[in-house]
Amino acid sequence: MSHGLVTDAPITRDELLALRDQPVHVVGAASAEGVAVLRLLLGLKFQHVVVHDQRPRAELRRAFRTTHGAFSRVEQDALWEQLRPVIDAGRFGDDYLATIDTAALVVLPQGWYLEQANRERIVAAVPAGARITSMVDLYFALHRGPVAGITGTNGKSTTVALAEHLLQVADVHHRTAGNERSSRQFLPEIDDVPAGTWALLEVSNRQLLQTSRSPQVAAITALTPDHLDEHGGMPGYEATKARLFVHQGSGDVAIANADDERALAAAQQSPAAQAGQLVRCGLGDHPSPSVLWRDGVLIAEDVPLADGTRRSGPVVIASSADLQLPGAHNLRNAAVAVALALACGADPATLAQGLRTFQGKALRLQRLEEVDGVEVWSDLKSTTPEATVAALEALEGRRVLLICGGQDKGLEYGALAAALVAHDVHALAVPGTATDKLEREVRRAAGTDEAAEALLERAPDVSAALDRALELAASGDVVIVSPAAAGFWSSQLQGGTSLRTLVRRRATVPEGSAR
Known part of the structure; x- marks a missing residue:
């Protein structure tokens, strides 16, 4: 998707600081990115900061709470009061983008271009000559140490969390930020971070459109079809990654x-x-430099480090029994995380302990509760069919009931339908265009309407789907919420804790009561 505001001239620290007395406009006032940038600018004593948000002013506080779940309610209230003078003078609702044509610098959030009306208004309103930047580009511009970045269609959040844990166990100084909104952005305090500290960034495809910088250590977990409507097809998506x-x-x-x-x-x-x-990671037979699983053992060989040296080998890192996460895809994620940790200076002797003590990433193959002997798992981060297939494969050997559905992103659902057939999975699907597409593919894969109905049924919402799944499940079965589509979070849940709350309510229903 071309929107005309991808810059190949990233801003520098000196150029940013030279704009302290100029009008600087921040779009997305209630977003995690917008607030992080706003706090940075105020801390640097910028004098003329204007914030914008499409939401009406009355909805901002609620949106702010949703996007700042990493902060306690007390911290949220204190932060809101700190920002209130600028927010009170902002441009919201009908006044959205008013006066942006006076800006010397415009800071845009990722995905600002997704709505055509928004795209047209911003491109038309931003004056020629105004500098364009973003949160992720400001991390590159301002951080006084090396940067490691991780991207990927699936697995990047888990891999970032595991890499963060490995660096912590290895006592490698680092700070983590980027795309994951459940993390606290350290951008507002970036000048207080000791020089030489690693910045570990999770970087989305939308953020990659906003910078023309690359980290000293760059890693990719997987690249499968996703967001194709945004990038004009798979070649555009691949080029963005x-x-x-x-x-x-x-x-x-x-x-x-x-x-x-x-x-x-x-x-x-x-x-x-x-x-x-280039370090090749995985389960296959690949040339070194590499971090590969061989007969259940993770071996690093000739891995280059960011300081210009190499970790000669082969070096045995860990066994598959050390990894607490299920599935072949998580073995691959672990290999990538280990390679990154090594490149950042981690001692190989610490990594097995790091793998053993990592319990997983919230919303990604996370066991929530047990209800009458039925395990309920959250895999809310899986918003593509490929990611959901990987989750089903990780649970192979268990009877699984899948809660999925939502909006299509131009993806193919044949492989997921085939997985439902192959693993005899019963799916409960919430409304959406992706659900329509999956239903057609299930009918094709099942061969008969009767067989298709045994594999997939519709539910009006996640609460009803959860009730139905628990009704069908027996002790020892698994119910997993893995959307395989977009929009599940926003349409079905008000944040990741809501699913846990729904499940806990069912785990504590008094005996004899209806769910």
């Missing part, structure tokens, strides 16, 4: 899940890869 690598230097480190041909191809576009600095 490759942006994490293309601006690296020959002495940097590129890391890829080499079992995924598209992910490997993206990483191979890095100048670092062309200089022999």
Whole structure:
């Protein structure tokens, strides 16, 4: 999707600070990104900051709470009061984007271009000559240490969380931020971070459109169809993901899940890869430098480090029994996280302990509760059919009831339908265009209407789907919420804790009462 505001001239620290007395406009006032940028600018004593949000003023406080779940209610209230003078003078609702044509600098959130009306208004309103920047680009501009970045269609949140844990266990100084809104952005305090500290960033495809910088250590977990409507098809999506690598230097480190041909191809576009600095990870037989699982053992060989040296090998890192996360896809994620931790300076001797003590990422293959002997799992981060298939494969050997559905992103659902058939999974699907597409594919894969109805039935919402799944399940079965589509969170839940609350209510229903 071309919107005309992707810049190839990223702002520098000196250029940013030179604008302290100029009008700076921040779009997305209630978002996690917008608030992080606003706090940064106020801390740097910018004098003329204007905030914008499409929401009416009356809805901002509620939106702010939703996007700042990493903060306690007391912290949220204090932060809101701190920002209130600027927010009170902001441009909201009908006044959205008013006076933006006076801006010397405009800070845009990721995905600002998704609505055509928003796209047209911003492109038309931003004056020629105004600088454009974003939260992720400001991390690159202002951080006084090396940067490691992770992207991928699936697995990036888990891999970032695992890499963060490995660095912590190895006592490698770091701060984590980026796309994951459940994390606290350290951008407002970036000048207080000790020089030399690693910045570990989760970077989405939308954020990659907002920067032309690459981290010293760049990693990709997987590259499967997603957001195709935004990028004009798979080639555009692949090119966007490759942006994490293309601006690296020959002495940097590129890391890829080499079992995924598209992910490997993206990483191979890095100048670092062309200089022999590409680490291949996975379960397959790949040349070194590598971090690979072989007969249940994770082995690192000839891994390049960000300081210009190499970790010669082979070095045994851990066994598969050390990893607490289920599924082959998590073995691959772990290999990528280990490669990144090594590149950032982690001692190999600490990594097995890190793998053993990592319990997983919230919303990604997370066991929530047990209800009458039935385990209920959350996999809310899986918003593509491929991610949901991986979750089903991770639970192979268990009887599974799947809650899924939502809006289509231009993806294919044949593989998910085939997985329902192959694993004899019963799906409860909430309304949406993706559900319509999945239903058609299930009918095709099942062969008969009767067989299709045994595999998939519709539910009006997640609460009804959960009740129906628990009604059908027996002790020892698994109910997993894995959308395989967009919009599930916003249409069905008001944040990740809501699913846990729904499940806990059913776990505590008095005996003899109806659910």
